[in-house]
Amino acid sequence: MKLTEYQNLKDYNTFGMEVAAQRFLQIENADEVPSVIREYLQEKPYYILGGGSNTLFTKDFDGIIVHPAFTGIELMEQTSDDVVLRVAAGEPWDNLIQYCIKRQLYGIENLTAIPGLVGSAPVQNIGAYGVEVKDTVLKVEGYVISTGEPFSLTNPECRFAYRNSIFKQELKHDCIITYVWFQLSKIKHFTLSYQGLAKALEERELPLTLHSVSDCVRKIRDAKLPDPKMVGNGGSFFKNPVVPIEQFTELTVQYPDLVGYDAPDGMKKLSAGQLIEKAGWKGKRLGNAGTWKNQALVLVNYGGATPNEVLQVAETIIHDVKTLFDITLEMEINQI
Ligand SMILES: Cc1cc2nc3c(=O)[nH]c(=O)nc-3n(C[C@H](O)[C@H](O)[C@H](O)COP(=O)(O)OP(=O)(O)OC[C@H]3O[C@@H](n4cnc5c(N)ncnc54)[C@H](O)[C@@H]3O)c2cc1C
Structure with missing residues (x-):
């Protein structure tokens, strides 16, 4: 160390x-x-x-x-249908994507180019383009900080939900994840439920392969999201809010193009980005912080922004969205 x-x-x-x-x-x-x-x-x-x-x-x-910062990807088991990998917490997430593409392992290709390390992936159950990491996580190993005891939690024990898990609840700031185990498929299959991805693949007229899907995801992301090496940002700053269907129906009277996806228990998941955009915040800045021109959900540091400037933008957005839609946005990012 x-x-x-x-x-x-x-x-x-x-x-x-x-x-x-x-x-x-x-x-x-x-x-x-x-x-x-x-x-x-x-x-x-x-x-x-x-x-x-x-x-x-x-x-x-x-x-x-x-x-x-410890890295490594170990092949633990395999059958004719799938493989089990044990991946160290310090391994960059995108390295694991490359590893799987090279070896024709299906399941996480839609999560291409999400920044960060493997140890963080289960914490907020990373997700993109219709796939969440919970779909392939077999178990998570680590240590509880308050007791010093090791743990090994199976997928159900991790209590994964939308951008949530036990690591953001009972074990929040009380564990060090050391390894994540993944079960990935050798059988060719893709998740193309996200319209933008299916359409982009169709337009490019490429054969459906792990490589083409991953490449397409990377290109969509590059067009929409700022590269943190060029423009500081933390990806989606807020969670997509989930509201009762009645509230959604009421809002569509005034905003007929409002996007709403079915969520469990008769709820609707709205697009936080769309709400922020409708509140007039796309590409807007206050001082050195603001939102990204191609995606209002991404707050950015335009250069030299202080934490207070970023927080002021976030608080103003929360206020404006609440005033317009009576919806309180919740931060996805960890504020420290
Ligand atoms: C441009 C951009 C695009 C993004 N796109 C997406 C996206 O499409 N989907 C998505 O879900 N997220 C996205 N994100 C958010 C982010 O990349 C993910 O949440 C990622 O998993 C965070 O990884 P990290 O290692 O950087 O986490 P950190 O910011 O370092 O940590 C995140 C949390 O995990 C905890 N943690 C980290 N490592 C460990 C460990 N070993 N043990 C215990 N706790 C730990 C931290 O304490 C913290 O609470 C994006 C971010 C950016 C900047």
């Missing part, structure tokens, strides 16, 4: 916030996790940081940041 004092976190968060951590501990081997918990995490504050693509640092961090 490697301990640094007064670490600048600018390169460790995709929003590019210029904040410092009092101490920064990089874990280079999963075996070190129990001693890290014993020696460094008996007192708060601490924060487990992956790639920092779902984290908004709002000020300097007066504690210890723990960064699991």
Whole structure:
């Protein structure tokens, strides 16, 4: 492990916030996790940081940041139909995508190009283009910080839901995930329920392969989302709100083009991006922060934005959407 004092976190968060951590501990081997918990995490504050693509640092961090940096993809089992992989928390998510495409393993190709590390993927149950990581996660291994005990949680025990899991509930800030196990299929199949993806594939007239689907997802994302290396951002800043069907029907009287997807228990999931856009926020900025010109759901750092500037934009958007639709947007990003 490697301990640094007064670490600048600018390169460790995709929003590019210029904040410092009092101490920064990089874990280079999963075996070190129990001693890290014993020696460094008996007192708060601490924060487990992956790639920092779902984290908004709002000020300097007066504690210890723990960064699991151990990598590796192991093939644990295989049958004629599927394989089981055990992937270390510090492995970049997109490396796993490349690994699967190379070996013709189906299941996560729609999640191409989501930034971040594998250890964070189950935390908010990452999802895109009709697929969520919960569809392929077999189990998650790690340690509970408060007890120091190891855990191995099966898929149902992780209690995955839309951008949610046990790691954002009971185990929030109380665990270090060390390995995620995936079950991926050798049998050719694709999820093309997301219209934009199906249409883009059709237009390109390419044969349906893992490579073409992944490539298409990457191109759609590149056109819609800012590259954090160029423009600081944390992806979708808010969750898509889920409202009762009656409220949705009422809103469509005034806004007939309002998008609503069926959600469990007779609810409708709306597009937060559309609501923000209708509130006049697409491509708008306040000082050095604002929303992205091609996707209002993405808040961006136009250069040198302070955490307060980003928060002010977020709060104004919440206020404006509430006033217009009587819907309270909830942040998807972790505010620290
Ligand atoms: C341009 C852009 C596009 C994005 N697109 C999508 C998208 O399409 N779909 C989607 O779902 N998300 C998307 N995101 C959000 C983000 O990429 C994902 O949430 C990703 O999984 C975060 O990974 P990270 O390693 O950067 O997480 P971090 O921001 O470092 O951490 C996220 C959370 O996980 C916890 N955590 C991290 N590692 C561990 C660990 N080993 N053990 C325990 N807890 C841990 C942290 O404490 C924190 O609570 C996007 C972000 C950006 C910037």
